[in-house]
Amino acid sequence: MFVSVIVDIPSKSVNQVFDYRIPDGMDEIIRVGHRVLVPFGRRTIQGYVMNVKDAADFDPSRIKPIAGTLDIEPVLTEEMIVIAKYLAEYYIDQYISVIETILPAALKANYKKLVRLSESAGADARGAFTGLGLSDGSEIKSLNSEALSVLRPYLKSGEVVEETKISQHTKKKTALAVYSLKITEGHLGRAKKQVELLDRIESSSEPILMSDLKAEGYSNHLVNSLYKKGYIDKMNMEVERDPYSGRIFEYDAPKVLNHEQRTAYDEVSASMDAQSAGTYLLHGITGSGKTEVYLQVIQKALDDGRAAIMLVPEIALTPQMVNRFKRRFGDDVAVLHSGLSAGEKYDEWSKIKEGRARVSVGARSSVFAPFENVGAIIIDEEHEATYKQSDRPMYHAAEVAKFRSRYHGCPLILGSATPSLESYARSEKGVYKRLELTKRAGTEMLPDINIVDMSAEHREGNTSIISKPLYEDIKDRIDKGEQTVLLLNRRGYSNFQICQSCGHVPMCPNCDISLTYHKSNSSLLCHYCGYETGVHKECDSCQSEDVTFRGTGTEKVEEILRDMFATDVVRMDNDTTRRKGTHEKLLDHFENDEIPILLGTQMIAKGLDYPMVTLVGVLNADTMLNLPDFRANEKTFQLLTQVSGRAGRHELAGEVIFQTYNPEHYAIELATNNDYRRFYEKEMAFRKLARYSPFYFHVLFTVSSEDVRSCLESTTHIHAALAENMSEQSIIVGPSPSPIERINRQHRFQILLKYKREPALLGVLSELDREYHEKYKKEDISLKIDVNPLVIM
Incomplete structure (x- = not known):
């Protein structure tokens, strides 16, 4: 038996499978998806089994055997291997890069080069080895040039052996536990507390964690007394890293759906019963109860014996969403997001892989959750740019979700109050089925939205970033004991x-x-x-x-607000939320301590649902309008609509104020009226005229180098390659300097390709990627190919 293996080397020259022989006795062990150790050149490295076959494509006598396996069960499912191949080809990347994106970082190989004495080592070799203060297992990187010179002849003769030790980045977490040795001889006399503790330990069928015994009131001294007398023994027991341990989630019963919610649920439910793939665009205004529809769709998937995947833009920013899912589904939920440590992510991933969790809630990468029978996939706030990875492989989570939807025969729900123009256009064409939620779930009305012209404020002598109407409204909310959310999408002081x-x-x-x-x-x-x-x-x-x-940035505005209103302010931006768990702590502080004002960047625009928030102020609604990006108007409309939805979500009426220097801009005007349809029509007219998405597909080529001349020469060459191979219907924009021409000492030039259908495109992209991969190694010129980019800066 033979296997085809992708090796753990991120290089175009080895971006293919290599054949290895399965050693005798391992035929029944090695399966598709296993991590294996394989000889590659002079070293042993990690690889992934992509295929198992009876015959090899080459002379079997020349094929090396695999050196071993790293897992009992495969880490990759057959579906994930198919996805890896699909993404590598679609996004022009290497198989190993995609595989390492699919798997948790903890499974990435950690390589150590070591030296040891061989059995044939003579006295001279042993003397030189020990004379350098070395022992078997010393790391090569710790040796200086003199030590390497001493060892070189013995390495050549084979008396000193170089080998590679491979381990994964994160180990299983263990904790000290005790268990009874069931000793019947002897007695503890009058030591009543020891007798009580021994009875407690013997009553358990499993070892008991020391931390649990401490929580029950038993001291270390008491445990050690039994240990010394030989009644119990100690061991390190594997424990799971649970980021939500110690938290109690009160059960949240399903809500009665209103007519629009019920209609949307029934449509998706019918698709689930038929086990048919299909994409649904759930277009619901803020506060319309999209989350309750998601929860009930997921419950149906569980009732059908299937699993469910729920994606949110950035779960560390939306702790309320996690709480709702934990309250509804309890331990059936695994949470995957960037706020967890590598070990916590690995343990949550293991819960899914081993079938101990049937619902995953997480950000972009959790679309790869290793379920084997998916009944529903949901992407909330589907318009958010965070679903597109900015580093290689530059995949979009929605593309992976569509693939998995087809693979499992299950519905995919894309939910948003402000869908991307691409998604809404597909729903207009019937590619997606659109489901509308036009009313808030309860009796709450949408908030009143008003525009303040900051130019007029300045003419009247108010040079503060807080306009007079916003000042009066904030003061009024503080007097009433209500809360205000203020958005300024710019951190720092000035x-x-x-x-x-x-x-x-x-x-x-x-x-x-x-x-x-x-x-x-x-x-x-x-x-x-x-x-x-x-x-x-x-x-x-x-x-x-x-x-x-x-x-003015958020740091300065915080200072202004404290002085102006003599009150506490909670500030949320990248500077205040760097440490793990600080998002949730700040939001809890805002809610539980009834802080009057929450100030933040766009991270506060989504996922917040607090009953006392009745005022939302956008301090500068123009921030995104001036970006050199064709999506600037769309991003502005989406951000304003999303943050407006934070006000008046419960019994109290809400109000919103947009401060702007462009009061007549249609993105701001239509956000005031919550009129997505009119915005869509106006923006689509602009996109059609300018020949942008969704009327054209895009590929963005960005070349970067410390040498500006190299950038210009390379983009000129790429332009020529595209002009030669693309049809006349395609449009090539550039080469030109990127909007920010230099980042981290690298000059940046770009080309934007707009096309509708180009059969030769994939081959051209692959050839350019291969060519510049070699150039990068020789000349330090980097080419980034972004298929369907969301940002062209």
């Missing part, structure tokens, strides 16, 4: 520092972007590469002391 004598602005030395002032640590910070420097009191250019700060 946008930049400027010299008022010569106009000099401190720039990042690595990127073509100004440095942002952060007052909390008195630093100037680049939000792209992380470069940080102290604030200079003198201008770097003319040495003038007339330097000041311009622009």
Whole structure:
């Protein structure tokens, strides 16, 4: 028997399967999806079994045997192997990169190069080895050049052996436990507490964790007394890392669905009964009860003996969503998101793989949850850009979800109050079935939305970032004991520092972007590469002391609000939420301690549902309008509509204020009226005229190098290759500098290809990717090919 293996080397030159022989006695053990150790050149590396076959494609006598297996059960399902092949081809990437994206990071191989003495080592070799202070298993990377020179002749003779030790990044977590040795001889006399403890340990059919005994009131000293007397023994017991351990979730019973919710549920339910694939666009206004429809669809999948996958844009930002699922489905839920440690992710993934969880809730990568019988897939806030991975492999979770929907014969639900234009256009064409929720789930009305023209405010002498109407409304809410949510999509204290004598602005030395002032640590910070420097009191250019700060970020607004209203403010941005669990702590602080104001960047625009929030203020509704991206209007409309939905979700009426310098812009006007349909029609007219998605498909080519000339030469070459192979119906835009021309010392040039149908495209992309993979190794020129990009910056 033979296997085809993908080896753990991220290189185009080995982006293929290699044949290995299954050793005698392992025929029944090795299956598709197993991680195996294989000889490759002079080393042993990890690989993944992609196929098992009876015959090899080459001379069997020349095929090496696999060296061993790393798992009892395969880590990849056959479905995941098919998905890996599909994604590698569609997004022009390497199989191993896709496989490592599909699996949790804990399973990634950790390689250590070691040296040891062989059995044939002579006295000289042994003397040299020990003379260097080495022992079997010493790491090669710890040796200096002199030590390597001493060892080289013995490595050549085989007396010293170099070998590779492979382990996975995260180990199983263990904790100290005790168990009874069932000793019947002897007695504990008057030690009543020891007798009680021994009875407790003997009554358990399994070892008991020390932490559990401590919680029951038994001390370490008491346990050690029994241990020393020989009645019990200790062991390290494997335990699961549960990020929600100690949390009690009260059961949340299903709600009665209203007419629109019931209609949507029945449509999806019929598809589940027929076990037919199909994509449903659930277009529901904010607060219309989409989540309850999701929950009841998932319950049906469980009742049918199947599993369910639920995707949210970034679950660490939406703890309320996790709580709802845990309250409804309890331990049947596995949670996968970026806020967990590698070990916690691995344990949650293992719960799914072993069938101990039937519902996964998580962000983008949880679309790969290893279920073998999926009954429903749901993507909430389907318009969000976070579903598209920005690094290789640059897959979109919705594409994977569609694939899995077809594979399992189950419905895929795309839910949003503001669907992407691409999804809504597909629902217009009948490619997706559209389900509408036009009313809020309870009796709550949509909030009143008003626009404040900040130009008029400035003409009237108000130069504050808080307009007079917003000031009065915040003050009114504080007096009533209600809460306010304020959005400013810009972190830091001030946008930049400027010299008022010569106009000099401190720039990042690595990127073509100004440095942002952060007052909390008195630093100037680049939000792209992380470069940080102290604030200079003198201008770097003319040495003038007339330097000041311009622009306003969340840090500065927090200070303004505290002074203006003499009240506490909760601020949520990347600076305040870096540490694990801080999102949830800040939101709990806002709700439980009844803090009057929550201020944040776009991370607060979704997933919040608090009964006392009756006012939402958008401090600068124009932030995204000025981006050099054809989706700028769409992103603005979506963000404003989403954040508006945080107000008045319960009994109290809600109000929203948009502060803007563009009060007549249609994205802002139509968000005020919550009129998605009219926005769709206006934006589609622009997209058609400019020949953008969804009327055309796109591929974005970005070349980066420290040498600007290399960038220009490479993009000129790519342009020529496209012009030669694409039809006249396609449009090639560029080459041109990227909107931010330099990031992290790399100059960036780009080309945007717009096309409708190009049969030769896949071959051209693969050839360009292969060519520039080699160029990167020789000349340090990088090419990123983004198929159907969501951002063209």
